[in-house]
Amino acid sequence: MPQKNIDFGKYGARGLKGSEAVARKLDELAGGITTPVTARRGLMARLHYLTRTAHARRAARDAGLTVTDRTLKAWLDGGRRPSKASLDRIEQAYRSVRRQNVARHLLRRLNASGGTRVEIHPLNQSQVPRPLQRVVEYRTMNVRRWDRIVAAWAAGDYQGLDDAWTDTIVDLGSQWGQYEYVTNVGFAA
Structure with missing residues (x-):
């Protein structure tokens, strides 16, 4: 895809791939044992x-x-x-x-009632020199179909998850490439 960031962080931007942030949030929603395995x-x-x-x-x-x-x-x-x-x-x-x-x-929870509202927090540009900074703002969107995202997450297929998430954020419009890397992706189900 033409919007793929090839040299992310070259000028000091910080963040993580949006799909990684989604995987972390899904892990958090999945819950589980919080006591460390070392105990x-x-x-x-x-x-x-x-x-x-x-x-x-x-x-x-x-x-x-x-x-x-x-x-x-x-x-x-x-x-x-x-x-x-x-x-x-x-x-x-x-x-x-x-x-x-x-x-x-x-x-089932994420797809209920027409989907789940997702908050996308843009990447951190505080270390990027002023003339090189992009105007990137906080965005929200409603994700209606979580099937591919959850299936890739459950299978541990991180490339599939990245592809599914990229296909989802294309709905943000022509600036979707600015949200490939984020500081956080938040949603609740």
């Missing part, structure tokens, strides 16, 4: 979430948690402590399984 309580909560049913165990294995049943039992009993790499895999598996479990419900 015993957080670890136990995640392990119970990932092992309480056969379906959850299969989803955890598909998400990358491939340890033996014996190791899992030792972790649950407190006999052994997972390594840092295992803690990272547990956290990633938990996030992946949680996304899959809440995606349908979240999609």
Whole structure:
């Protein structure tokens, strides 16, 4: 697309891709266990979430948690402590399984009543020299179809999420390229 920013931040602008901000907000809406995985309580909560049913165990294995049943039992009993790499895999598996479990419900909430109002906060240009700054303002829009966005988020497909979000912000009009990078994207469902 012609509006893609190739050298973002070259003159000091700061922000993140809009699709990353959307993914963060969807993670926040999905909720979940807030205690860190490094704390015993957080670890136990995640392990119970990932092992309480056969379906959850299969989803955890598909998400990358491939340890033996014996190791899992030792972790649950407190006999052994997972390594840092295992803690990272547990956290990633938990996030992946949680996304899959809440995606349908979240999609229904976001599409209800004709869509969800989205606030887009422009990128931070405070470090950009004055003559190079663009006039970029706070914008709002109503996103009516969240299907592609939520499906890409639930699958962990960040390129697909970026493409879906870019197709959505085109509705902002001819200046949509100014909102590829933002400081925040906010919405509630």
